[in-house]
Amino acid sequence: MGKPSDLLQGTLDLLILRTLAFGPMHGWAVAARIQQTSREVLQVTQGALYPALHRLEQQGWLRAEWRKTETGRDAKFYALTRAGRAQLEKELAQWERLSNAVGLVIRMAEE
Numbered sequence: 001m002g003k004p005s006d007l008l009q010g011t012l013d014l015l016i017l018r019t020l021a022f023g024p025m026h027g028w029a030v031a032a033r034i035q036q037t038s039r040e041v042l043q044v045t046q047g048a049l050y051p052a053l054h055r056l057e058q059q060g061w062l063r064a065e066w067r068k069t070e071t072g073r074d075a076k077f078y079a080l081t082r083a084g085r086a087q088l089e090k091e092l093a094q095w096e097r098l099s100n101a102v103g104l105v106i107r108m109a110e111e
Contacts, residue, residue: 013052026078060084062079065077
């Protein structure tokens with residue numbers, strides 16, 4: 001699953017929102033955290049990440065500000081807004097519902 005196209009539609013938004021629930025991060029750190037947390041299975045490219053971050057910011061779910069990174073480089077840091085936290089809760093519930101339904105179909109196929 002190395003390509004964003006391998007992810008279910010909307011999953012990238014959920015992964016970004018969940019990652020930023022732990023605190024503000026710049027884009028590269030978001031991608032690295034997703035990759036690390038998924039044990040290197042998910043690799044989010046810049047071409048998928050930055051349009052998603054921009055879209056989430058436009059929807060009011062993220063706010064962004066320019067800051068210095070640990071290395072002194074200027075970077076845009078993203079953080080969840082109150083609306084973003086509410087959206088994360090909705091998306092987590094939808095994900096649970098979807099993954100449970102897929103699990104039911106897979107287990108049915110094994111019977």
